[in-house]
Each structure stands twice: as C-alpha cells, then as structure tokens.
Amino acid sequence: MMDTPPPRWRVVANLRYLRALIKRFRITLVLTALLFLGAPPLFQWRCEVPGGEPVGAGKALHHVYFLLFGQPSLDCSNDWMGILLNMLVPPVGIALVVDGVVRFAYLFFAKHKSDKEWIEVIAETLKGHIIVCGAGRVGFRVVDQLRSMGKDVVVVEKKEDAAFVNVLRDEQVPLLIDDIRSPQCLPRLNVKAASAIVCSTDDDLANLNIALDARRLNPNIRVVIRLFDDDLVAKVRDTFKAEALSSSSLAAPAMALAALDPRIVHSFRVCGHLMVVSIFEARTGLPGITVSEIRDRFGTLALSLRRGDKEILHPQGDQRVQAGDLLTLQAEYRDYRQLRAFTGETQPPLWGQHDMAFLPPSGERPTGTG
Template sequence: MGGSRRHLRANLRYLRALVRRFRTTLVLGLALFGGGPLLFDWRYVGPAGERISFGEALHHVYFLLYGQPSLPYVHDWVIELLNVVIPPVGIALVADGVVRFAYLFFARHKNDKEWIEVVTETMKGHVVVCGAGRVGYRVVTQLREMGKDIVVVEKREDAAFVSALRDERVPLLIDDTRSPLCLPRTNVKHASAIVCATDDDLANLNIALDARKLNPSIRVVIRLFDEDLSGKVRDTFKAEALSSSSLAAPAMALAALDPRIVHSFHLGKHLMVVSLFEAREGLPGMSISEVRDKFGGLALVLQRGTDEQLHPVGEEVIRPGDVLTIQASYQEYCRLRAHAGEAEPPIWSHQDLPVWPGHRQVG
C-alpha cells in the first residue's frame, strides 16, 4: 500500500515537473484551441449573414492545422489573419510541444537524457550514484532499502547492471561524466550526497570536484583504489574517500584467522567484529544485558527456532540452541568465545566441514 502511494506521488511530482517545463507550450495550446475559436465565434459572419457556434469554430481551428478549413471564405481581415497564422503556429506547437510532452509522459521507460532531466527536477535531497558496476549497484540497493530517491549515472550502455537498474525503474542516465551537462541533468544542486563509484580514480575525483562546484554543501563519497590517495583526499578535500583495499583488508585478515566472523570494520582505533554464537556452553542462562555488561557484546539478533528478534531486550534469558548475532570489539569477542568454550576457531575437516574444538563431529 505504501509503495503504491509513493509511486502515485512520484507520478504526480513528475506530471507537475512536465507542466512546469512545458508551460509555454500549454499556454500557446490554450490560446490556440481556446482563444482561436472565441475569435471566430465573435467575428465570423458567413456569406449569407449566418453566425457560427463555438463548436463549429473549434472544428474549423482543428482542421486549419491540416490546411483544411471547414468554413467558407469571408472578406474579414481578422478572419483572414487567423486563417493564415493558425496553420504554421499550430503545426509547430503540435510537433515540438504536444508530441514531446506526450512522449515524455507515456514513454518514461526509455530513460533518455531529457526524461532524466525532467524526473530529477521533482527530486530534492536525493543521492546521485556515479557508476553502474557491482559496487554502484550494491550502493543503490542499500539506499533504496532505506527509502532514498536515487539517480544513477553510467558512461557505458553495456555496463554490468544497467539492465537490472532499468528493470527496477531506477532513473539511469547514460552520459559521460566529463560532459558539462551531465551532473546538472541529475539536479545535483539539490542533491544531499553523491557517490563516486566508477572504476577510475581520476574520473571519481573529477566528478567530486564538479559536484562540489555545483553544490558546495553536498556530501561526497569517493571510491579510490589508491589507499595513499584516499587518505590525502579525506584530509584536504573533506570528503569520505574509501579505498577498496583498506575496506577489504580487515575482513580478509580476520576471515583467514577465524571463519566465524561474518563482518568486521574499524570504529576509530577499535577493530569491531560481528559473529554468530550458538548457545551451547557458558551462554545459556545468561541474559542479553549480562552478555553486554560482562563482555561488551551487543546482541543484534536473537534467533530461537523459527522466531527471530531484532535488538532483543536486556531481560531476555538465553536458552540452549539459541543463535545470537553479536557485535563487539575483537578483544571482547575473544573473551566471549573463551567463555563459551570456543576459544579456538574451528578446524576444517577433509569434508570441508568445521570441527569445533571440544566437540565431536557427528557422522
């Protein structure tokens, strides 16, 4: 229900943006099909002195667009002027305005540059993601789960996730980021953040500089392969520069030491880890708050059978067989593993199945 309402609001915002963009066309159309028939109705007198209705006048104006007047010729300079002016003005109006308006409204799936420019006019506080590769696509997926409006810019039509983004109806601009019109088409002036996630360090830096020039207050996140460069950019450019190697290194190192760690990251000088704990020894009988107070472990999820609790309450008592997702510093994690009788990481058997120290493998 919420998704359909959001989709309806997006359509209404898009329609308002189209009306604002084509306001000159709409005014001319109103003058042509509203004012034109009124002038004919007021001024036209047939050869036998007969008057015409507004409907007949509108019919005449419509067929004048195709050079086929439906009323007999009369000697009146206002009528003659209208008969001469309406056909070229009407053709230009229909060709340039009405057809383009209808195309943009009914063919939004085409994802052409003009459509993207109109769509982004409806956005404020959105995030611009540059790069439709694996990293860019994951960033987009995460931001969409958080309910953010997103515009994606990609240089190549055949990039890895272009088709997937289009299937998910994410606004996608195929353009060269070095073009001076590229970022303005994404309405970067009103964006809250830009993520530079292409596979080219220089291109990412150029995008960041151009974005800051257009929007000095925009938050900038840059993906860089050069770790030394990322540090310099972070200090001097006041942007969040992330090196792929620095992000991956802690996870890879800890995975090599202990496969029970599912995630790791640095929080200042502290190495934080996230791991799954199956309550077998030590943990059963303890409450969630006791695990936190004694070992510094923050329980993120408690799974009991098919029931899963996010952020379990502190008074919850852990039962045998419960599975907890716990976040802690690496030192606190090691103490908690020792308390659970699992100080050493599992030993991999010839069947590639983990054998926990102190426990026999079944089968």
C-alpha cells in the same frame, strides 16, 4: 534483488512527474489554450457560413483545429482579419502542437524511454535524492541498499553495456547514459537539490572530478568517493572534507579474519579498533546468564537473539540466554577471543566442519566490503 516499488509509490511518482512536465511546458500549454480558446471567437466575429448565417462556436473550433493541417472549413476571403488569422494560425499552431504538446505527451506516455530529457524531467521532481555514479557491482549494491531504505536514487553510467544497466532499468531506477564528466551531466541529475553523491566508478580520477564538480554546483552536498589508491584516501578526507573509501582497506580486515576464523561474519574498524561480528550458539558457559552480563564481562553488544523461529533484534539486558539460542554479538577482536575461550571454543573449526547455524539464513557469509 532489489525491492519492487509499491503501486502507491508509482502513482506518487507519476503525479510528481506530471507536475514537473506541466511546470516545464507551462508556456506552451498556456499558448495552446489561448489558441483554441481565443481564436474561435475571432472567427465567429469575422467570418460567415454560406447564406450569411452566423458561425457557431463548434464550427469555429472545428475550423481552428483543421486549419493546423491546412484544411480550413470557413471562407473568410472577404475579410482582411479573417485572412490574416488564416495565415497566422497554421505556423503558430503547428509550432505549439508539434514542438510542445506532442513532446509533452511523448515524455509522459513514454517514460520507459531512457533518453536524457526524460531523466532530466524525472530528476526535477526529486529533492534530497542521492546520485550514484557508476552502474557496476559497487554502484548497483549502493542503489539496492539506498532503495531498501526508501531513498530516491538517480544513477549515471557512461557505458550502455555496463554490468547492471538493464537490471536497474527493469527496476525502474532513473538511469542516465552520459559521460559523467560532461558539463551538462550533473545539472541533468538536479545536483543542486541532491543531498549526496556517491562516486563509485572504477576510475579514481573520474571520481575526483565528479566530486569536485558536484561540490562546486552544490557546496552542501555530501560526497562519498570510492578510491583504489590508498594514499589518496586520507588526503581527500582531510583537504576535500569528503568521505573517501578504499576497497582494499575495507576488504583487508574481512579477508584476513575470514582466513583465521570462519565464525566471524563481519568486521570493521572504529578509531583503530578492530571490531568483529560473530554468531554464538549458546552451549557451554552462555546458557543461564543475561545479555547485560555478557556485555559487562566481555564488552560485547548483542545485536540479535534467535530462539527457534523467533528472532529478537537488540534483546533487552535482562533477557536470559537459553541453551540452543543463537546470539549475534559484536565485540573488539580481543574481547571476541576471550568470549570464545569462555565458551570453550578457542580454536576455530575447519571450514565445512563447523555448524552451519553460524551462517546467515541465506547461506552466504557477508564480507566487510558490502
């Protein structure tokens, strides 16, 4: 589940949104102000109330307001300028109020509406944001991860009934329902000010088209592409200078190692080296030695040390391991096997028979695909 934005974040977002609306409707707002500030003095000058008394400022403003609805409250039939003003104010005022002020108020007070204009205004308030294309499982997880790191995210999805559309809306994530390959789609998302775009739809061709359009509109944008065709990954990286990821290549190491050893909770490759992450319970061999000694002897990196209810992230090298400690260690697969042999745990246990302490607190074993 996504983290709910704090109240302060919502206030800041509303202020940024209001500023963007004022900037967008500045001409309309200026003309409306001129209408209600400039027209009343003219009616005071040219018109009179019955009995020849001068027109007060409140009466003139009242006349301008109701003139918009075709209900004048002053008689200016004996003055040509008054007649002209009575003819011009209604159409000009209605055009300003109906097309401008009413639309401004609608966009501000109906932000929960997911229309394209609202999303476009929201995107205008952002700078350095990340665009995520696709509201499927991968896109949802990408958005969840980015928001947990405090990043501004805008999502675009073609289908209204996509898997996580309603979830994203409930979490107040700006989400545009539009054809991603539409010429106006990326400009609506303010792609020129975006820092990165993640193309995570289930269509390789669509992902490539989106990436090309984004790079054309913003040459400096970082592009991450999800591809199903492994043959395209290397080509896209070399020729397009983008980060291309294949779901199958990411999942393969994790699935293979999960079949071999359930104690491995994560795996990935670095320059051809297969790296694994596993949780070790300090039993045989580990108690009494320091974190730096484990690193020097087995080439492992200690990610965390859990002792009772206390967990230390990146423990110091002089931290001495005690019996019962849980160490999350990262190592090359070959070094991992050597360390397992050192602790007397060469053979992996059968699934269901190994200590559940090796699993994360949630009880779910992460994979390499995210």
